Amino acid sequence: MDSRFLHLLESNIAPTPLEVVAIHAEVARCLSSKTHPTQHDPEVEATLERYRGILSPIRQIPSEIWGEIFYFATPAAVNEEGKDDLLDLCCVCSIWYEAALHAHGLWANIKLAPLPE
Numbered sequence: 001m002d003s004r005f006l007h008l009l010e011s012n013i014a015p016t017p018l019e020v021v022a023i024h025a026e027v028a029r030c031l032s033s034k035t036h037p038t039q040h041d042p043e044v045e046a047t048l049e050r051y052r053g054i055l056s057p058i059r060q061i062p063s064e065i066w067g068e069i070f071y072f073a074t075p076a077a078v079n080e081e082g083k084d085d086l087l088d089l090c091c092v093c094s095i096w097y098e099a100a101l102h103a104h105g106l107w108a109n110i111k112l113a114p115l116p117e
Contacts, residue, residue, distance in 0.1 A: 002026055009050060012093050014059040027051050063095060067103030070096075077109060086110075 005023060008015055015023060030044050030051075070089060075082055086106060090097045100106055 005051075005054060008054045012059060012095050015054055020055065023051050023054055063099040063102065066096060066099035067106070070100050071103050071105045074106060083110060 002022075005015075005019065005026075007013070008019065027048060030047055033044065074086060074089075086100070090100045
């Protein structure tokens with residue numbers, strides 16, 4: 001795996017157009033390194049799988065769309081369990097945290113109860 005792409009492996013950041021071109025070139029290089037198309041090389045296959053993950057279309061989804069998905073995926077009335085689910089959603093990754101934070105509709109139905117005395 002090329003060290004230029006390590007930051008993409010360690011996050012869910014979408015690659016830039018230049019990085020996409022470079023990754024496609026690396027995939028082509030990996031495929032050409034095989035001597036036979038049916039050759040089974042676990043190291044090459046693992047590298048190709050990592051590149052497929054980096055190029056995954058799901059990384060291209062804007063955070064606003066994630067926020068809308070989260071809004072429609074959560075119940076309208078949020079109970080104690082729903083609050084925990086919403087907080088768990090925020091803990092998946094930094095992109096989901098930002099998306100949930102800026103989706104104001106997610107937080108509109110949470111009622112805060114007074115603390116017991």
